[in-house]
Amino acid sequence: MLSRVAERIYWLGRYLERAENTARLLNVYSTLLLDLPRGSRIGWHTLVDITGCKEEFDEKYQATDERSVIRFLLADAKNSAAILNSVEMARENARTTREIIPAEAWEEINNLYLFTRDNASKGVARGPRHALLKEIISRCQMIAGLLAGAMSHNSGYNFIRIARSLERADMTTRIVDVGSVTVLPELASENGEEDISEPFENTIWMCVLRSLSADQMYRQHIQDRVKGEHVVSFLLQDAHFPRSVAHCLAKLHRCLHELPSNRKALKEVNDAKKMVLGADIEALLASGLLEYIDELQVKFADIHTHIQQAWFLPVPKD
Amino acid sequence: MEIDWKSYNPGSFYDELISSPGYARKPARILARYLRSLSHEELQQRKAAAELAIKTMGISFTVYSEAGNIDREWPFDIIPRIITETQWTRTSKGLEQRLRALNCFIHDIYNEQKILKDKVLPAELIAKSGNFRKECVGMKPKHNVWAHVCGTDLIRDTDGSFYVLEDNLRVPSGVSYMLENRKVTKRVFPELFENYDIQAIADYPAQLFETLAALSPRPGNNPEVVVLTPGIFNSAYFEHSFLAQQMGAELVEGGDLVVQDDDCVYMRTIRGLSRVDVIYRRIDDLFLDPEVFQPDSVLGVPGLMRAWLKGNVALANAPGAGVADDKIIYTYVPQMIKYYLGEEPLLENVPSFLCIDEKQRKHVLQNLDKLVVKPANESGGYGMLMGPQSTKAEREEFARKIKANPRNYMAQPLISLSTAPVLCDRSVEPRHIDLRPFILQGKDIYVTPGGLTRVAMTKGSYVVNSSQGGGSKDTWIVSDGGS
DSSP states (O other): OBHHHHHHHHHHHHHHHHHHHHHHHHHHHHHHHHHSOTTOSOOTHHHHHHTTOHHHHHHHOSOOOHHHHHIIIIIOTTOTTSHHHHHHHHHHHHHTTTTTSOHHHHHHHHHHHHHHHHHGGGGGSHHHHHHHHHHHHHHHHHHHHHHHHHSOSSHHHHHHHHHHHHHHHHHHHHHHHHHHHHHOHHHHHHTTOOOOOHHHHHHHHHHHHHHTTOHHHHHHHOOSOOOHHHHHHHHHHOSSSTTSHHHHHHHHHHHHHTSSSOHHHHHHHHHHHHHHHTOOHHHHHHTTHHHHHHHHHHHHHHHHHHHHHHHSOOOOOO | OOOOGGGOOOTTSOBSSEEETTEEOGGGHHHHHHHHTSOHHHHHHHHHHHHHHHHHHTOEEEOSSSSSOOEEEOOOEEEEEEEEHHHHHHHHHHHHHHHHHHHHHHHHHHTTOHHHHTTSSOHHHHHTOTTOOGGGTTOOOGGGOOOOEEEEEEEEOTTSOEEEEEEEOSSOOOHHHHHHHHHHHHHHOTTHHHHOOBOOOTTHHHHHHHHHHTTOSSOSSOOOEEEEOOOTTSTTHHHHHHHHHHHTOEEEOGGGEEEOTTSOEEEEETTEEEEOOEEEEOSOHHHHOTTTSOTTOSSSOTTHHHHHHTTSSEEESOTTGGGGOSHHHHTTHHHHIIIIIOOOOSSEEOOOEETTSHHHHHHHHHTTTTEEEEETTOOTTTTOEEGGGOOHHHHHHHHHHHHHOGGGEEEEEOOOOOEEEEEOSSSEEEEEEEEEOEEEESSSEEEOSSOEEEEEOSTTOOOOOGGGTEEEEEEEEEOTTOO
């Protein structure tokens, strides 16, 4: 497989997963706010923070209100983190690798783009938002299914899986971030805002699980009532749940293993696995969880760099 | 309101489906009756269904001038064009004959130049040709074939016979649209396929792959065939990607390829460098190799010509094949057929006047308002003078151009392109069309059954180029008499 094609199909995988995950994030956040008392300290700004594009947002929008944040993350074609942008980039990468992806998968990716382009701005209003995001999520799932069922599980597919696992691990840490930011008492006092009382903590963690379609599997795995410590441990360390960080890293490891010249990338993945499995969640929840998650995300960026160096075209020197 | 064929009037033009108001040609009768059985709403629904299919299948082409939205949906009219098998068989033989002669000519020009020595063709024409590549002199490509893929433009005059308008021997495009048009028609009018025996066209990618694979310089059953594209901004990118996908070949860009010290071509893969045997190149000669041609080209591959001249890689079409894709050389094709093959041409050229000949030039200059003047080497309908629709200033400008460089111009009378019914907003109306069949030559020769029918979507217009607002139709070759 051509290095250039590998690179494009990798980005196809990342953008598809990113679009789906961002849709999940917006969906859960919108529902979460309905369950919390009005005027509580959970603000829309948190969403902008966890997607890592605060600067871009502040440049263009005056207020951190619901409409601005949703527009920014859903329908703002100029925001690189917006769903519309992810979908467009996924389509562009698919369009330039059409010769190797199944035609029906391309048609659906194209449809996802056309659908999102035509409907994204409708989701700024609360009413139609849920249905819109759900549709985007379903379409992403359908594409993943088509790729799994109609594309040979060769190097090309391997790069999609690599991209998906990495993007997914990254997004799971971001969603854990949301949960922690909203419930951790230390932060509340830090910001001088009102603390969220105990009953809401449960609601928030439930929402976090739901955003990753993890609530049911969590319940089967841990019968006890929903507790932050268990949720974070489940999402970071569970070996079997497909969106847990540990599971994503294990899958990433297996996929990388099938490629040539994989030594450096594998080493980074192993380091990350150790970081995740060796973590003492209870202690981290007491202090240092946010810093820990930051470190993990840096590690993911390193993994990406090694993938790029090993298999993609060298960046042309001007 | 449903279609009223009695109010459909093609006038003096040859119409492909309707011979005179209310009367469909024999093979088109079932189609005409079927279309009339649909209500206006049903017809518009089918049209919308076709547009949707094109949108979701992502059948697109690229327009350079429209920055921002570079990818446009392919324009398509749902009413197919019908040609009978008997008529097509003869045309198809004529196309084969033509390409065989053209390949003999190209090979001769780069080797012995017998045709010039025998004065069948003036040597001056080659000396001043913009497409003659001196770097190719002495080269003997496999099977002595240079133009492996040819797209020949045919038109039908009022008498109903086909004439050759031009041969495209450099990087002709359109075949993917021919294939996709058929797919769309199958989605939109599946019922019609029950009543007609329509020759299948889906075999083309396999034929193309076989033609290309047979050019491989290395023995063995698994030649590495790649399609070389200038990239996603090229107007035909869709086609490059489509053909690569259909053939199961890699779609490469210049940066993916490298010529090593052994003068062989390799592509950069995730497992390192991998040897390439055959390149179906969809970039022009001058961009192929910056070491030989345009030094600032970033589309090509440094050293590619070296590898080709040494016989380490096959290029299709071969560099320099364009020497025969020249509107002046075109006028000599009938003589070439007699000279190289000893046969009478089965397909006629559109009558042409050469400006390089003093007498003919005089005629052209005196009749600029009646003629179509074409430069030798433009494609896509650019740089032409449409005499009858021209202004005085345009005619004066062309007169100056012709006098300054007579070798570069030829003129043809305005041929009446045939028409076919096109579904418009309110009714069906005649629009002018042409036909581009595709011919493959390698070890064997193959002609597509039918080809790409291009439509001038504007009433009365003769301009069928998609870059200038042209549309297209599915083209059916059916056994005589319909069902």
